[in-house]
Amino acid sequence: MQKMPSRKQAPVVGIEHRPDLRPLTEDEVRFEVDMCIGCDRCMNACPVPMSSLVHIADLNRATISDEISPLVARFTDECVMCGSCVPVCPVDNHRDLLMLSLKQRLGVSWDGSVDMNRLLDYLPPGWNLSLLVSRLREQPMFSDPQIVPENYLLHMVTTSKMLSLLPGSVLVREGEYGRSMYFLLEGHCELTSVGSDGTVLPVAVLRRGEYLGEQGMLTGQQRNATARARTACVVLEVPEQVMQRLMELVPAVRRFFGQLNNARSIESLLGRMALFQGIAAADLYRIAEETQVRQYDRDERLFSEDGPGGPLRESMHIILEGFVKVARRTTAGTGHHKSDERIIAYRQGGDYFAGGLDLLGDGRAVTVTTITRARVAEIPRRTLLALLERYPEVNQRFTMRLQQYRDAASAASTGIFDPLVLSRTEVADPSQEAEARAGLRSLVGGGVVEGTEVLVIDLDKCIHCNECEEACARRHGHSRMNRKGMVVGNISIATACRQCQDPVCMLCSRAGIARLPSGEVYITESCIGCGICAERCPYDNISIMTLEDEVNAPDTWQRFSNFFTKGSGKERGHRSLPILHSSAAPGPLNTRPSSNGYDELRKKVAIKCDLCAGYDNQACVQSCPTGAAIRVQPTTFFGSTEDILRRREQ
Amino acid sequence: MSIFTKTTGQAVAQNRPMPRVWKTPTSRACWLWLSFSLLLYLVIFALYLAAIKTQAFPGPFNQPLLSFGIVAFVLVLATGTYSLRRRFARGLPGKAQDWLWMHTWIGIVALLIALLHENFTHILNNYCQNLSCFGNAYWGTGALLALAALVFTGIIGRLLDRWQAHTIARDANTNGVGIARAIEERILELEYEIERLAAGKTEPFKAYCLQALDAGADTSIRVPLLDAREMPDFQRASQTLQTRQQFVLSLQRQQRARFIIRTWRSIHISVSCLALVIITFHAVMELLTNVFHILHI
Numbered sequence: 001m002q003k004m005p006s007r008k009q010a011p012v013v014g015i016e017h018r019p020d021l022r023p024l025t026e027d028e029v030r031f032e033v034d035m036c037i038g039c040d041r042c043m044n045a046c047p048v049p050m051s052s053l054v055h056i057a058d059l060n061r062a063t064i065s066d067e068i069s070p071l072v073a074r075f076t077d078e079c080v081m082c083g084s085c086v087p088v089c090p091v092d093n094h095r096d097l098l099m100l101s102l103k104q105r106l107g108v109s110w111d112g113s114v115d116m117n118r119l120l121d122y123l124p125p126g127w128n129l130s131l132l133v134s135r136l137r138e139q140p141m142f143s144d145p146q147i148v149p150e151n152y153l154l155h156m157v158t159t160s161k162m163l164s165l166l167p168g169s170v171l172v173r174e175g176e177y178g179r180s181m182y183f184l185l186e187g188h189c190e191l192t193s194v195g196s197d198g199t200v201l202p203v204a205v206l207r208r209g210e211y212l213g214e215q216g217m218l219t220g221q222q223r224n225a226t227a228r229a230r231t232a233c234v235v236l237e238v239p240e241q242v243m244q245r246l247m248e249l250v251p252a253v254r255r256f257f258g259q260l261n262n263a264r265s266i267e268s269l270l271g272r273m274a275l276f277q278g279i280a281a282a283d284l285y286r287i288a289e290e291t292q293v294r295q296y297d298r299d300e301r302l303f304s305e306d307g308p309g310g311p312l313r314e315s316m317h318i319i320l321e322g323f324v325k326v327a328r329r330t331t332a333g334t335g336h337h338k339s340d341e342r343i344i345a346y347r348q349g350g351d352y353f354a355g356g357l358d359l360l361g362d363g364r365a366v367t368v369t370t371i372t373r374a375r376v377a378e379i380p381r382r383t384l385l386a387l388l389e390r391y392p393e394v395n396q397r398f399t400m401r402l403q404q405y406r407d408a409a410s411a412a413s414t415g416i417f418d419p420l421v422l423s424r425t426e427v428a429d430p431s432q433e434a435e436a437r438a439g440l441r442s443l444v445g446g447g448v449v450e451g452t453e454v455l456v457i458d459l460d461k462c463i464h465c466n467e468c469e470e471a472c473a474r475r476h477g478h479s480r481m482n483r484k485g486m487v488v489g490n491i492s493i494a495t496a497c498r499q500c501q502d503p504v505c506m507l508c509s510r511a512g513i514a515r516l517p518s519g520e521v522y523i524t525e526s527c528i529g530c531g532i533c534a535e536r537c538p539y540d541n542i543s544i545m546t547l548e549d550e551v552n553a554p555d556t557w558q559r560f561s562n563f564f565t566k567g568s569g570k571e572r573g574h575r576s577l578p579i580l581h582s583s584a585a586p587g588p589l590n591t592r593p594s595s596n597g598y599d600e601l602r603k604k605v606a607i608k609c610d611l612c613a614g615y616d617n618q619a620c621v622q623s624c625p626t627g628a629a630i631r632v633q634p635t636t637f638f639g640s641t642e643d644i645l646r647r648r649e650q
Numbered sequence: 651m652s653i654f655t656k657t658t659g660q661a662v663a664q665n666r667p668m669p670r671v672w673k674t675p676t677s678r679a680c681w682l683w684l685s686f687s688l689l690l691y692l693v694i695f696a697l698y699l700a701a702i703k704t705q706a707f708p709g710p711f712n713q714p715l716l717s718f719g720i721v722a723f724v725l726v727l728a729t730g731t732y733s734l735r736r737r738f739a740r741g742l743p744g745k746a747q748d749w750l751w752m753h754t755w756i757g758i759v760a761l762l763i764a765l766l767h768e769n770f771t772h773i774l775n776n777y778c779q780n781l782s783c784f785g786n787a788y789w790g791t792g793a794l795l796a797l798a799a800l801v802f803t804g805i806i807g808r809l810l811d812r813w814q815a816h817t818i819a820r821d822a823n824t825n826g827v828g829i830a831r832a833i834e835e836r837i838l839e840l841e842y843e844i845e846r847l848a849a850g851k852t853e854p855f856k857a858y859c860l861q862a863l864d865a866g867a868d869t870s871i872r873v874p875l876l877d878a879r880e881m882p883d884f885q886r887a888s889q890t891l892q893t894r895q896q897f898v899l900s901l902q903r904q905q906r907a908r909f910i911i912r913t914w915r916s917i918h919i920s921v922s923c924l925a926l927v928i929i930t931f932h933a934v935m936e937l938l939t940n941v942f943h944i945l946h947i
Contacts, residue, residue: 459819459829460673461674463811467746487829489672492828622746625746627677628674628815630675
């Protein structure tokens with residue numbers, strides 16, 4: 001029996017989407033390789049374009065021996081661990097875990113040599129390698145060579161873009177979306193922001209050794225300032241995928257940016273909250289430093305109203321981003337989905353809970369669970385107590401608010417009404433209230449309010465002619481939307497990408513899914529259809545198309561009848577998805593040139609609505625004969641959660 | 651919410667008007683084209699009034715009523731361009747709904763102007779004694795009546811669209827899953843569930859399930875005598891069958907509504923093809939003979 005080479009414990013990168021992976025032991029690896037019957041179904045199912053060049057025998061040999069061909073090494077590096085190979089295996093092998101073991105043995109490509117030719121091509125005139133490294137070391141997160149080896153920096157540079165800016169050039173614009181980071185290696189950059197009255201306000205001047213764009217890189221939010229070169233600048237533009245790779249390899253870099261971002265978010269939010277008005281900036285900064293920020297995934301519990309999951313009294317939870325649902329225990333079987341919990345409210349970024357109490361509601365203990373991905377700041381008890389002691393007015397505001405809600409709740413014990421609106425005395429119709437809450441639950445619980453551009457269909461106008469879907473198919477080769485969806489009142493939320501504020505689908509190491517500066521989330525030329533984004537989308541708005549799904553060319557009669565049904569104008573029905581017949585572009589982390597044309601042909605591709613980016617209108621909205629289909633911003637169309645409840649009660 | 655309470659709730663919901671809180675905005679084109687059509691009609695009507703005051707025998711063969719006919723014909727052709735936008739030349743500018751509003755208002759005003767063109771003779775006077783009057787004036791009467799039928803079917807169609815769309819909306823809002831496509835998927839899921847429950851059970855159990863699936867709303871199927879061990883699954887299967895039946899009825903309601911919409915549209919299109927032929931014949935012949943005097947018949 002061949003002895004397996006000893007495994008290095010190298011970190012494996014690019015598997016954030018598979019937190020449940022458990023590496024196989026040596027015996028398990030050997031067993032699974034022995035079980036493999038060499039049918040190649042896993043390679044056929046693999047979306048990586050070069051999988052068609054790799055034979056399963058070579059892969060198995062590489063897994064259990066030192067005979068690793070360059071092709072297998074490259075394939076291992078490009079494997080995105082999507083898991084497509086697992087369900088097709090007739091012997092139930094875990095080919096993804098076998099690839100994981102191979103990745104662990106081969107290590108990260110960034111541990112290897114740097115393509116010096118490529119690197120030297122990147123350098124501006126007059127620059128050399130040592131100057132480049134010294135300038136990078138001036139950045140605070142790269143300053144320690146023990147923490148960030150030079151090799152990593154050089155790999156980062158070869159996968160990034162060196163920009164030489166003339167004075168006056170705009171680097172980033174306020175309000176645009178972007179996830180790249182920019183490191184200033186030479187020159188000065190000024191940051192400006194547009195005030196509420198439209199005037200351009202200076203914010204800061206960045207110098208050599210400083211950086212910008214970290215908030216966009218971490219959170220995907222819009223740029224909050226415009227950066228313009230004041231002098232001639234040399235800037236290193238690092239794509240988000242490259243930064244994520246670096247942060248995976250060097251956790252200290254992730255901590256650096258994480259702490260910075262968290263502190264800024266908290267400071268900014270606290271400064272806007274009425275409860276914390278009057279607090280000195282230095283104290284806000286100290287609170288931000290001492291506050292812990294936690295990231296929660298969907299359907300994760302923050303705290304319970306009772307039991308061990310409950311928060312300490314006088315601690316404070318502030319929602320920085322995301323939506324949560326607030327529930328309270330009720331009689332078993334009478335709650336949401338026949339559970340013993342009744343949802344009483346929804347909260348979003350900027351809302352808070354003190355000591356587990358719903359201070360924006362009735363002030364009583366609640367159980368809070370996330371609906372979307374959320375970031376929550378937890379101010380520790382001692383910090384909060386110190387603040388309340390130092391600022392009696394803040395303490396007074398807390399106390400008053402709590403008392404106000406308790407008084408309102410006790411006065412409302414005979415009726416159902418919004419305790420915030422004390423002037424209302426009539427009792428609302430419970431059935432209408434239930435219907436309003438059901439609608440609200442659908443909108444918030446279904447994640448509709450998370451979107452920025454939601455396709456809604458007014459069913460009172462829709463005549464179900466399917467023109468919207470057919471128009472989408474004519475324009476893009478395959479329909480990217482589906483009329484079927486959640487129905488709230490007379491509005492149907494169609495199944496089409498909602499361009500979420502915080503798109504959880506944008507986790508692609510190949511940058512196969514990206515966001516335009518104007519906000520449209522689109523599928524790029526790098527997409528290989530691995531399906532990771534489709535799995536992550538909580539609303540099933542991303543589909544994966546394979547080459548086999550393509551319809552054969554229509555016969556003569558079909559073409560004749562298509563003339564009348566699909567038209568002959570500018571938007572004649574495409575016969576196939578154009579992107580499926582083009583090569584897959586390399587991702588930002590892939591710097592190796594392809595050996596031949598075959599390893600770039602994609603087998604699958606993701607398709608999703610991108611608001612018809614590149615066109616001057618949206619096909620679905622344009623083609624609807626009754627105007628039933630429109631794109632809306634949920635908070636504008638449906639209103640805030642409080643508005644929805646109040647409106648339905650009127 | 652269980653299906654049993656939902657049944658009652660559904661009945662109540664069906665009778666209660668569906669709350670309409672959120673509305674998609676009506677296109678501005680609706681008001682623009684309405685204003686244009688009204689303005690055009692008012693101008694034509696003013697000329698008509700002037701004509702009947704100043705002429706002894708105003709008629710479709712004399713100006714300005716003759717010109718009204720030409721205007722009406724042009725408007726009919728303009729109305730027909732909606733079919734181009736909808737089917738053949740989809741790259742034309744503007745939204746489809748804007749073109750539909752144009753189609754609607756221009757179509758209605760075309761009929762009104764056509765009536766002015768023939769001085770309301772065929773609707774106010776006892777002019778048409780038998781079917782042969784249809785062929786008068788190069789099928790002028792036929793053209794007018796065809797245009798009237800066309801506009802009538804169009805208006806009825808729009809009203810039917812609204813009515814049946816509201817039926818579908820109310821059903822989609824109350825059935826718990828949404829539109830027909832979603833209902834079909836849900837019915838499929840329920841049928842799979844019934845199959846799973848019936849798998850490995852006794853023949854009476856399976857027969858009951860099969861009968862219930864085929865019988866639909868027929869409640870006369872005898873409940874079989876089953877072993878006590880099968881009763882829990884049988885109860886679940888019964889509930890699932892009832893739920894499925896509710897969805898089947900909902901699907902039928904929605905499909906019926908869509909059928910009505912589509913059928914009336916087919917009628918309107920058929921009438922429009924016929925009307926276009928007749929109107930074009932009348933217009934072309936009148937132009938060639940009485941306007942340009944190219945033909946002397």
